[in-house]
Amino acid sequence: MEIRMRSGDSFSNFSSLFNIPFTLLADSNPQREQNQIKPGEKIKIPGFISVPYRLKGDDELHAISAAKNISPEALLSLNQTSDLEQLQQGAIIYIPERVTAPLTAGKAPYDYQTLTRVIESMQRIYPFISVTTIGKSVLGKPIQEIRIGNGMKKVHMNASFHANEWITTMVLMSLLNKYLLCLTNDSSMCGQDVNKLYEQVELSIVPMVNPDGVDLVLNGPPSEKRLEMMELNEGSDEFIHWKANIRGIDLNRQFPANWDSCRNNSPVQSPCARDFPGAAPLSEPEAAAMSELVYKNAFDYVLAFHTQGEEFYWGYEGFEPLESEQMAVDFERKSGYKAIRYVNSHAGFKDWFIQEFKRPGFTIELGRGINPLPLSQFQQILQRAEEIFTAALSY
Incomplete structure (x- = not known):
């Protein structure tokens, strides 16, 4: 106003x-x-x-x-x-x-256009947030970052690295929306004084790392790319389980943390719906944009929201600092999600962040079932994710 x-x-x-x-x-x-x-x-x-x-x-x-x-x-x-x-x-x-009601809702999936409208509404009502473009997708969609807070501690969160995990964008935007409502309505979030968090933390959010992929899953391919995409999808015109970006590259296997090992052991050797790490690390504009964002900002720790499993991963090859274990114990206690230190996986965003910066990084696997998770799980997922969100800001 x-x-x-x-x-x-x-x-x-x-x-x-x-x-x-x-x-x-x-x-x-x-x-x-x-x-x-x-x-x-x-x-x-x-x-x-x-x-x-x-x-x-x-x-x-x-x-x-x-x-x-x-x-x-x-x-x-x-x-x-x-x-x-x-x-x-x-x-x-x-x-x-x-404004006392959220702008976000869990009643319909968020494609890129919906996300853009929600961000524009948030900018209008909460002009203390800033929104910038950190890069563009293969098809030229701006990858947007939202900033909020004034603190010395810098925390980053992201969602929808994987296309069929679009519900993570809805969760992260709903968490942000509740944070904004609490700030302007003098209320707490999971018992935390949000005004104190605002003064202590600068929060960076990239709510949709893979906009082309999310749109492919939810809306189907652009007409001019339909045949090309079907070839990458084993001839099928059903893209509901697609994980990769629009070129068939898994964006969470694109980072230089034992990428060669990931490539050599990949179950697939060419672009397709899931798991192919590409011809080289950071070959995809979406992954390159995320790498550049992190290098520019020296985040204290990062959280990447994925689905599914009701668990989270917090270590990588022994590069994680002692602080990571303390945070993992706290996240596990508050959310009920299982904390797992190591998994046999490489070249992920969290893996690279821990290896490169020796700082805490977390992959949060929201919900349980087969991706894409149904919207019927949204409220339950949101409630448990809120515990992790506030714990991360208050740590």
């Missing part, structure tokens, strides 16, 4: 009027020094939308503010007036309405 500054207004004033933390207001208006904003200029108020309302003959300021659970002064400030009673019956005013 945007509001025009009046003479004497300040971020502190608006923080009190709308019960929004001062830091969120400042971060929602990063290009503006509050003491340099002139009357009449607009600033953004996070966590609110402006809703039109037509005045009736018996409307009074205090009755409207009480009904809408907003202070009279906030109502006057948004409408740039000192007295609503001076307005005529039928005049349109605007009500500052606090």
